[in-house]
Amino acid sequence: MLNTPSALALCSDAPTLAFLGPPGTYSHQAAFDVFGDSVHYVAKQTIADVFESLSSELPFGIIPQENSTNGSVIETYNLLRCRAIGRDSFVRGETNMPINHSLVVRQNVKLEDIELVLSHEQALGQCRAFLKEHVPKASLKPTDSTASAARALLDPPSKGFDPLKTAAICSTVVTSLFHGLEVLRTGIQDGESNTTRFYIVSYGGDVLVPWITPPPCQKRALIRVLPASSSGAWDTSRAIKAVNLPISRIDRRPSLCSKTFRDVYFLEVYAEAGQENDVPWFDCVNQAVERLRQASLESTVLGIW
Ligand SMILES: O=C(O)C(=O)Cc1ccccc1
Secondary structure: OOOOHHHHHOOOOOOEEEEEOOOOOHHHHHHHHHHHHHOEEEEEOOHHHHHHHOOOOOOEEEEEEEEOOOEEOHHHHHHOOOOOEOOOEEEEEEEEEEOOOEEEEEOOOOHHHOOEEEEEHHHHHHOHHHHHHHOOOOEEEEEOOHHHHHHHOOOOOEOOEOHHHEEEEEOOOHHHHOOOEEEEEEOOOOOOOOEEEEEEEEEOOOOOOOOOOOOOOOOEEEEEEEEOOOOOOOOHHHHHHHHOOOEEEEEEEEOOOOOOOOEEEEEEEEOOOOOOOOOOHHHHHHHHHHHHHHOOEEEEEEEEO
16 A cells, blocks of 8 residues: 555654655655655655755665656656766666556546547557557647646646546546546556556665665666767767676767767666676676776766665
């Protein structure tokens, strides 16, 4: 059962964890699965607010990172470009959660009434086929989160928004948190196994993560790589050769520096399962970063777990 942050805040002096709110988001549920009652939950309005709120008073956060149907969470990768990540805050672990989306409306609203669908851009992207088939004429509007889309249905009508002609894509959990809503359809996501992977982040690299069950030692790391401005075009093979560790994913975002198409890369690396290694994983990652730097690739460890 998902507790609301205010309920938990009353009952212990556990550490705090920031999540994309309001209560009832998938981030909230994923956090509750791994931390249960061992943390106080603090709802933030956006993913950026989760990152930016991390401090010694609010040391943990959960961030959606990728989805098996809709791919990387762009907002998260844009934020991973910030200097504070890899300096003050770090990725400390991961958790996967299957996502079952529902189409939620105000009570008595019918499918044929719907002219607008609100949700987090990830959820809109994960339900494309359903939306095309069942509400092809509806406009789609991204919101900060799935639960904030549901909560907006309870707002009074305003210019361009009639809650009696609007639906939200979110978890059914929201109907028990916000009264006056009902589920019109459930299981509306494209693809059989719609799963989102979340990163657990912390302020400081060595504060103990309060898992309710410690996850198996995964030996993973996330490295941010930016080619030196003098080093010509990006050459993927040079980076792969330099890192010399198995790479499970490569993401790429504009670096926003003045040189056109000088992008920032995110390499997620891992240790081969069962590979007996005399060198501790932490040292393997730092040696890989050293090799990248020697190859003129400015590199920062964003997390080792
Ligand atoms: O908006 C939410 O509920 C989130 O936690 C982000 C998200 C959106 C869609 C799928 C997984 C996570």
